Amino acid sequence: MKNLFQLLFLVTLALSVTTQRVSAQNSEPEKPIYKISGKITEKGTGDPVPYAAVSLVEIESGTNLAGAVAGFDGEFVISNFGNGKYQVVISFLGFENLKSEILTVTETNSTINLGTLALVQDAVALQEVTVMGQRDLIEEKVDRTIYNAENDKTLVGGDATDVLRRVPMLSVDLDGNVSMRGSSSILVLLNGKQSAIVATNVAEALKQIPAEEIKSIEVITSPSAKYDAEGTGGVINIITKKNNLVGASLNINSSVGYRGSNLGINASLKQNKMSWTLGGFGRAGYNILGFFENEQYITNSNGSQVRVNQNADTRNQMMFGRYNFGWDYEINKYNFMTASVSFGLRNMKNLQDGLSTETFAEELLINSTLMDVNVANLSNNIDVNYNYTKTYEKKGKEFSVSGLYSQGNLTNDFINSLYDNSFETIASRVKNLNQGINREFTVQLDYVTPLANGQILEYGAKNILRKAESDFAYFTAEGPDGEFVEVDDVIFSNEFTYDQNVTAGYVSYMTNFLKNYTFKGGMRYEYTSISADFKNSDLPADIPSFGVWVPSVNLSRKLEKGNMIKAAYNRRVQRPSLNFLNPNINAANPRQITQGNPLLEPEMTDNYEVSYSTFVKGSMINFTSFFRNTSGSIQPIRSVLEDDIIFTTFENIGQEKAYGLSIFSNINLSGKFSLNGSVDGYYARLDNGIEDPLYAASNDGFVLSGRLFANYTLPKDWQIQGFTFARGRRVELQGTSGGFGVYGLNFNKQFNEKRGSIGFGAENFFTKVFIIENELYTPTIMQKSTVGLKNMNFKINFNYRIGKLSVDGPRRKKRGVSNDDLKEGGDGNSGAIINNN
Template identity: 30%
Template sequence: MRNFTLLFLLLSITTFAQRPNRGNIPKITLTGKIIEANSKQPLEYATLILTHLKSKRISGGVTNQNGSFSIEVPKGEYGVKVEFIGFKTKSLQNKQLTENTNLGVITLSEDTETLDEVEVIAEKSTVEIRLDKKIYNVGKDMTVKGGNASDVLDNVPSVNVDAEGAVSLRGSENVRILIDGKPSALVGLTGTDALRNLPADAIEKVEVITSPSARYDAEGTTGILNIILRKGKITGFNGSVNLTVGNPDMVRVAPNLNYRTKKINLFSNLGYSYRKGPGNSQSFFTNFDNDGTITDYRNEDRVFDRKNKNFNASLGLEYYINKNSSITGSYFYRNSNGNDIATNITDSLNINREIGSREIRIETEKEDGIDNQYSLNYTNNFDRKGKKLTIDLQYSDSDETENSPVVIDGVLAEQNSQVTTSKDKLFQIDYVLPIGENTQFEFGHKTMLQDLFSDFKVRDADGNPFEFDPSNAIDFKQNIYAFYAQYGNKTNKLSYLLGLRTEITDIDLNVLTTNQLSEKNYTEWFPTVNLGYELNDTDNFTLGYSRRLRRPRHWFLNPFESRSSATNIFRGNPDINPTFTSSFDLGYTTKIKKLTLNSSIYYQHSTDIMQGVSLTEKRTQNGKTFDVFVRTPVNLGNEGRYGFEFTSNYNPTRKVRLSATFNYFKFNTEAFTYSYIDANGVNQSLDLNEVNESSWFARFNSRITLPGKIQWQTRLMYRAPQANAQSDRGNMFVTNLAFSKDLFKDKASLVLNVSDLFNARKRESTTYFYNDAGNLSTISNGTFQWRERQITLSFTYRFNQKKKRQRPQRNFDGGRGEFGG
């Protein structure tokens, strides 16, 4: 791997060194602003195209969020043209550019003849590079058609979604997920599980923020994933309807409707889905005595039969008070009903692997959940010169009820129930003050208040508690108060954004069943530094530093125990503390004709890392004593992690588009002794050795146009093995295929999608357990498959959104705003 890293760096340096040297050609800076003719609103991402009249070389750039552009080009005579989708192209007189020139304000008018031919969804996915983030435009990726938000995230460079739905960024699950820049009921009480209920068609883009500026929450030690939902931008009534069917059984209907005038924008994302989610797992335990001799075995086979009905509706109204300000109100509602059956067959085997006893344990879980969220936003752009005020208010409440009776060998053995309610409030204010043309100052405040109650009861068939009673009830309150300020400037080729954020955290956890009260109050400072340097119009460097934290979520703190197995469970830890991380990121982007390369080197140092460990407890029930294997999160020592990432996009022809991502990381976790009190009140300790391991993952994506204008997309993903303090995880290889055909004069699309073609998306792991004397007591070999291969057929019909091909990409670096934002 060291040789590969060296080869990668040499290749990058050699590629740059072989470029034609344009540094001797004198350059000038061309500035100006592009606005809409009627509303006078700035047009972000409008394209200014410059064609050198002698060499015919094309260059240019795009506008930032204020409609402004600043482009550096060699001296010469140019043809100038301005484009924006849905607007008439404007050609300016040829310009003899010999000195810095301001073109002033350029107005564009809507093209009424083509407005009904504009597609909200882009033709192809693109990645925009900003100073503090990368923006992945979802586009028309066929491998996520008919899918959900988890499928979209799993298609984003740097991101992986494992077999259980856990989202990781650059190999780490310490990532913060936001919806439209804010915490959302779309994520829900169950975390990333709720992302499976958000249709992929509702997502416009995903922001990958590996070096967040001070305006973003400090939560998420690896970074932030911000999911941006679609809002119509076209005048009049338009929309689309998506119908998806699949095997295993799956039906989804997802209308997307929008109505816009000069004064209002009414938008909605609706969705109803029914799906079966078959899955399976196996855990094989090998038990040893103190001298290392095998004593016996145990095998647990689980089959998951899941059925889920979900309805979600997002409705919003944006009212334009005047040309500079607007107010937006939105409401989100979700109603989910789950009926999951987990069948666990446990075989106890002797030394000869002969079955001595068998237990069949069936847990039937019925879950009903309702989420409501109310949001209000006020935005004022003042003089349209960059000064901006935004105010956000948000309230959400969530209720979940679960009933999970357990039948053992045909007899009712347990009656389990859990009721969870949560109320969340948010207030946020941000103010941007420009200072001259290329400088801005920003400051803001954010308050997040959460009040959660959970009551979990375990009872026998007669409604009485067991001798060992895992029931618990918690009252969890978390209040976070944040303040930030940042200063940004762009001078010639150098851009920088310096910020400081402070967050005051107040957490109260009261375990009502044991009268255990845990209070955690801390105030922390989080500096951020983001630098950008443009070598020329195709090459640029970025450098970022940020301090981050990871707070334990309520399910990590809740001493709730899973019940689908009596001997192999997960339990939260009320004593866990936050993790703090300092991150450094150096990035390089270059374009060579039809090839775009993005690369970065990163380093992270974390303290009090949160990681799951496996413990062994002795329990007695019905007169029998047995071992219980408990998986629980704990704070280990410090960890250092470094790696590099390499992403490429190559479009050799209009019919072939290729992209690839490679990410290598290495981490070192210090040796650590974890002391705890087991369920019987006995002091125990677990010695964890130093971990010095590495891993990597790679993704390849191709999109090819076949005869008959059939689009064929293939996506391959490989994740290498990885080890931590107590377990080894195996590799995984996943293949997705999709075929798409446009119908009815491009008003509709039909997509056939095969997710996990070879049914290989499984998590394979080996975990090592040790007894009180530090000797190996048990080895567990496990395989887990959250969902099996899925085949879907998706039909989308667009009205007043007749699909229009995206304008061809120009050979210059568009899409970098001065300061992100």
């Protein structure tokens, strides 16, 4: 590891030296040095504004000839230009653009210092202000990439899933499952802290958060030691809209569409040192139709082969809601507290009409069944959060203590109704009840103190207590109206409890050195103790405790013109969630049953990456290469049971390696038209490490995905925006999952001095049905499945704001608890889900 760090440092240093030598060779000493410098601060506070974008615009042509990005101290330097008349334009999210006076540059006036330039905070709520142009959708910072979702008008009427599909380095499938550069082991935070809303099931939770409520998405591919060790792919932080305004406001947003509708109301009030927020919304999905087809070739224990064909029509219905109340109190200049309570609910029903199963032996039909399947996924959750923050006269010094209590209740049931041989009446029924509850209490302490010469030291501690319960049972009944009788077998009916205690401490250190270099490194230690128990049996559930050291290193080098090169290493831990642990047998499809493994251990992943960011005439381009190595990967094990049933469980047997490259760019073609897009690709190699040829599996291949977004501002407050996203075939251990693409177009008109807006959107309007083909192959199983989804949608969006707010007081960072350490996935039908850490 030490050699690797030395190599990364030497490569970075070599690039720097090479750049300087080439620059020296090409320059002519006798010519004057052209340079414009200055320092950017926030008006009113005098604080520097790091990472502000600085452009040098030629007056005659109106083009950007050069640019720079302000450093940590707000200072910038623009070079590589000649004689002429110019204007410096400074922009940064949350502030009004600032333009300098016209500068005349000659050989005798080639070095200009603009001094201190103060940016004014953008009062977006003031009616008399008309903001021209648009901010960048994507920001590249030292340790993260930020997607500014509040500037994406195509998201009106959508949800967090629609937002994440536009974010570089992220991939979201049609079911809402999120992966970062090919890895689905991700820590998802809401406003920097864990929430029961995203803890039970990330894919479904994203549908509860309306796009209009999201301010930005932060993608952190190399988390520091401050973050929990969970999440092999990195961290996604969803930032919802906040305000530091005084006054009162009420905002109503709604959308009515062919396949979904939503209604949201958000109110805020701030007077003196206190502020209150109250919000709620509901989202309904309907008319979501589809189908699936399944063809399996199974080799049973006697060596003979059978073919099983399955098909059904599908219907999905969903209802989501979220309600929250927040309170802030600024005790005095150095003491601040905040508290919040949020409620969430999810009601999902999936129906498979006429699930037909036909079994063939040597092309002769030997069995045929027909059934209806009704799956209900119902949940509700509550979060209670408290945070106290103390600051000091010394700038940057801060202490905070946070607490979180979360509880989630989950019902995940299904009923299978099997028809008789005539396919006219119901002969029997099977019901699975799977009730769960998940409780979590967290306490976290964080301390930040600046040291001499721009150094920063952070350290803290955290403890998480979790308790999950799953009460599951199977019942059978004769005929359409017979009484259900519980199955007397502890394998099918039992109560499972899972207690987990995670205690952690961390230290992180950051410093600037050699003028343009920044180093941030840290170490985290986590100790986890687990106990599990089956109430109604002596089934084994002995899980040993374990401790892990989690190092992280980030190194960056600022180059000329605002360019930057970064290198990073970190280790991550992925604990299995109850989706993988829950021993409840999921037999919604009786030909393919799944059962969790309560003895699973965590995955361990080492991540390495190198990235380069550059600015070309005001447009940003980023290149990132990475390598990810995972040991003890949790992978499915499939075997064939009696009656040719495929049985799936999970083991720590996998070895995953991924080599990837990501390229994304944000291009401003003019003040009215912008274009941004990205291409992500990686080569994956997977191996389960089993020598037995009956179960051995390995696979490799390339996975590509890409996205493109365009925005054009029309006269009279009209806007048109379009987007598209596509993901290619994805490599899995025992097969592949098919690719897909989505696209949309949106028109938006603002009215009444921009208090309100109305728009029309269309999604996938040329595609009646999406077809996704998946493949599975083992020595005993070959399966090809086709899933169809009717995803064409048309919608009308409406938004209106009542009230007037004005900016008041400094922006204050609000800290909170963030638990991000659990691997999500498995069968998705657990009785309780342990929170993502």
